[in-house]
Amino acid sequence: MNKLLAITxxxxxLALEAESFRMPRQAEEEKGTIAxxxxxxxxxxxxxxxxxxxYVETIxxxxxxxxxKNLYDETVSAVSTYAGIFNDQIYHIFYSQDSS
Structure with missing residues (x-):
């Protein structure tokens, strides 16, 4: 019986000691309006x-x-071809050789 009383x-x-070592809860600091x-x-x-x-990743x-880039290259190629043809036509209009 003495041992039971001593253990109790x-x-x-020990339970009271353990309770006294608990960390008190820290209240959350309230944020100000600016924060x-x-x-x-x-x-x-x-x-x-x-x-x-x-969006950038999707694009x-x-x-x-x-x-x-492919569209630009194709457009430049087509425009330069037609510009060359137009240039030749203008050249032949102004500098055509008369066969007469």
Whole structure:
């Protein structure tokens, strides 16, 4: 019986000691108006940057740069051909040899 009483007292003392070592909860610091506005702006900025990055990645997947370059090259080729033909026609209009 003495051992049971000693063990019970020891457990109670240890439980009280353990409770006294608990860390008190720290109350969350309330944010001021400026801090909450800055946090909101930062959130929307990050969200817009992420959205824009997603759009850029989608555009890169479409390979629009390559298609635009090919279109430009084909257009330059066609225009230079027709410009050469037009140049020859103008030249022959002004410098044609009269066969008479």
């Amino acid at each position: 007292v020891l457990i109670v003392v 909450s506005v800055v946090d909101t702006l930062k959130f929307y900025y990050d969200m817009s940057v992420d959205t824009a990055s997603g 890169k997947d479409y390979k629009l740069e390559e298609k635009a």
